[in-house]
Amino acid sequence: MVSEVARDVTQPAFIEACEQRFTKVFGFAPSRDEVRSWQRSWPALMSTLCSAGLGELRVLLEYSLPATGERIDALVVGEAPDGRLCTVVIELKQWTSVQTSPYRPGMAKIGQRTVQHPARQVRGYVRYLQDWISRDEIPLLADGITVLHDAGPELIHQLQEGVAHGAADFPLLGRDDLAAEPSREALAERLGCATLQPAPQQSIKAFLDAEHRPSPALLARAGQVIEGNDAFTLLGDQDLALQEVWHSVKASQERGTRSTIVVTGGPGTGKTVIACRLLGDLCRTPHANPRLLSPSGTLTRQLKRTVGQTSRGLITTFTDKIPTGVTADSIVLLDEAHRARTYPDHSRGAFPLTLGKLLNQASVAVLFLDEQQIVRPTEGVTLDELEQHARDQDRAFSHIDLTTQFRCNGSSAYHQWIDQFLRPEGPAAPWAGSDYDLAVIGDPDQFTHWVIAHTNNGRTARITAGFCWPWESQAAPPLRPEVEISWSGPEGPGTWARPWNARIEETDLDHPQVPGRPYWATDAGGHEQVGCIYTAQGMEYAYNVVIIGNDLVRRGDKWVARPDKSFDSAFKNILPDRYLRYALNSYRVLATRGTRGTRLYSTDPETQAHLETLLPQHDRRPDQS
Template sequence: MHLYGGTVAELARHIDDEAFIAAAERRFTEAFGHAPGPQEVQSWRRSWPALVKVLQAAGLGELYVLLEYCLPATGERVDALLLGTDASGRLCVVAIELKQWTHVQLSPLRPGMVRTGERVVQHPARQVGGYVHYLQQWVARDDYPLTVRGTVVLHDAPAHLVADLRAQAIRGPAATHPVLGRDDLTAHPTPEALAERLGCAGLKPCSRADVERFLTIRHRPSPALLERAGEVISGRDAFTLVGDQDLARQEILHAVEAARARGIKSIVAVTGGPGTGKTVIACRLLGDLCRQPDGNPRLLSPSGTLTRQLRRTVGDSFRGLITTFLNNVPAGITHDSVVLLDEAHRARTYPDHQHSAFPATLGKLLGQAAVTVVFLDERQTVRPTEGLTLQQLRQHAQHRGFSFAHIDLTSQFRCNGSRAYQQWIDQLFEPAGTVPTWQGTDYDLALAANPEQLDHWVTEHSRSGVTARITAGFCWPWDSPPTPPLLPEVTITWEGPNGPRTWARPWNSRTDTQHADHPDVPARPYWATDTGGHEQVGCIYTAQGMEYAYNAVIIGEDLVRRGDQWVAQPEESHDSPLRDLSPQRYLQYALNTYRVLATRGTRGTRLYSTDAITQNYLQTLIHPQDL
């Protein structure tokens, strides 16, 4: 997908026409389902004419140009691609990253990042290097040789800024991609010299057939990329399997091979509660599948937080293999693909789970791949726009004529391996009924008397070098600005021995990137793992899929205990998609939410309820925390 395609000379005839920008806006909206932001449109107005002027000055008017070219497997967009043929007659693609920068802040401590305004972004040479790597690994292949180059065009940047950016990119792959500023973008001494600076030396116009083939070629990972990914994943300690996890992995691989041998589309459902190893098994399976001949695997998750954590673990070079699954099926999934769908219970079911026979996007994914391995825990569905059951999968397979297999994971590897704790938590968050007193000795569970106790417990563990986090139900406003300092919105007042006391902490950051001036405030995807996360409160959308050693959970007043049953109070929620639900419907989402939050800790958990009656009830079940 792209917003414009044509020769540079053709583009030059339209680029100053406001109707051209309006047409680009319409095409963007049609392609992505939402309108481009005003800042993006303004960047088009400033950068596209500047690029056209430079390309014409370099004598490149007959080369083919694509504006806002989408890399389907990653969802990223290249500002501009130039297509031509090199001296050997091979198609050559030049990825161009455009910036309007006139000043940025650089730090030797973070050479791959720069700060512009309030944002911290990738160094542009690294950014364009990622595009080059993608085109080399997902498009070029033995039967389609392709030369790929990359260039950064900073058309407003003064010489000193360009020199600083070049110095920062002097090492590593980014050094191979030229960074050009305002003074570099003139035709002196010759147009040929400018073309060489742009990485376009010797390029000739390509045929329309070459363009058409490039636009229609199927994007899929190269064998070399898959082999490296398999080696990296196999070598990561984070993905080491223990006991029954490895047995489950082998059973799943056997089911996948059996499905392939039958030659019909197949679903393998893998069910298991929190801590049974669904994610680590999925990652190891991805490594196994990457090392098989003619593989075309993907690891998908509806959780952007989990996706980013996994990419950081295995390396960003493999980001097309591990991606977020929301409203569209990722590109490149074909009849030979094996797809691993982790956290499938969070798959989108728009408009509403109650009104749809089967989630449309998920159904398209299942119909496109050869085998889909679906990792599922029905009791982790926390919104009405999510949700999937084992029975739905089975019925869908029968209806579509797919083969179906089910593997249930039972061994517990989180919560210190305590099945007693997992079973007790499952009982605690049933809608009604008697809950036994906690008698377990293999997991550190206690009740905190107040939030200050929770805070002290988490802080002490963090100081000793282990991860500890506080989470809470979504019962407080979340209006902090996107950049720190964050507002202390989670505020709890209780009656202390000397009168009322108040404790307050901010929610975790709302943004996906860390602010340069606040290194103690992790970006949202890394709240569970990075330094400083213990000083903010995480919610279900930040914590789900994550784990940490010590886990403090604040049960808000959206879920209270009355007699032998839980009572939902959706009016106490600040989660707008949920607060308008009826109490009966809200109840299961609230129970699922707190069950998930209570199972994040690998070594210990502390519970605390802001509702006095519920806190008294918990005191009958759990020993109080030692002071």
């Protein structure tokens, strides 16, 4: 009860017990900063709740929302007058100052961190409780507030002015709002708890034991959004592939068999679009419990942005933990399965443990795979390995191969050429295609001009490079120009330098021209930074510059890998013969991001000369687009 916590919260033994419980529940210890925030915020909150006469209500601290990996600071639980269980989300902040911007009303900046506006954060938590727990067997009311117990009225007013659309219904309470004036009933009203009574123990237990799974209403909304989104329109063979996957899924459901379906295809064959449309179809299926997962946080964030808040919990990142709520009736879609983590290095042992558990837990697993996009030793699984795993686990197995591709202007000639160009050895044929804008470019000044010209014309254009320069700049802007190239041309020596993309997840309020890492490929200003394989993979843009660094050079009729020239810690102490596969795959990925045109450039003179024998020279005319 609130009164029990209020009695004990200032005692060291209580905090120590919470630390132990936290570690047991979540599998890792809370940080020192987090524990200090408990020590400051919990007493203030409990004192306020008791002053409002709410001591007999229940409170849950650090309540987990498993489908999202997030936690609610405090959740007050009581019974509403109509007998339903009612939860009030409380987000605790110790803020005394904050930076907001009218151009980004859903965000706030605290120190060097750009974070969600607290009212928007609370809205998301409330929606989760409604969408993932509230069902016929647990009819649940949910509301929420933010308690800023150190904030004065000026800060509260500033935050209220910066509330994003849709979050204004979730109050922000500052220091002056937490006094029992003019009465404790008024304080209880401000806290959203005025009508609540203590809930029966059986109702509390039912809530704590509830399975977190998407409600029919959530699935219906998600299905409608995906169905009506032009970004997920299927063309030609993509629709045929979708139907084939869907029939395989339905067959497995009707027969009650557990199955693994692998969809293979190169860049631009529509794997992600098919995965999203399949999710939409599943969301409209009765009793569905689908998930769309990706090992790529960048792709996950882009998909969430496209689908919107409706996707909360349905689309999530898969790393080293199985998302909560994946059950024996779940259908799991794993996009970019070639990026699934395989720690420590499954090529030296058994099938990847976490991936295996995910597949075994789901009724049907659909994996979208391109083996030629495996770009590091601790990632990647092959079609043969997935088929063998299915047999070992007595799962039905089927394979669907996508052949028609829609990226790179739909040019099969370009994809065939890039595949041949990046073979480990053997002669490479000159580019003879006419349906894709491909050329070698002479120096960084030229490709900078090319990118700016396209950007000024309203097209997306990006520069990418191999990981051949240090990346020591701080995560948030201002960024240091660490990618530096010196060259000698007809007009004399030149030096070019640009920063890598930012590593922060959200765009910094002070530097809106520098997108956060997940949005480098799509948002304004991204053309001013250089993207790497981990930023560009899974993304696309109209025009593409690829800088081949000194980690991959051409010598005679073969490629030579030089891992000592890579600054990627994933390849520390790797042998050149093994590194070659990852380097070739990485540059293949970078070279297939551009939907309309690509320019290739090598920092190694001999490799640049090789490119010049195979590709037309970039047209240097100023008006060339």
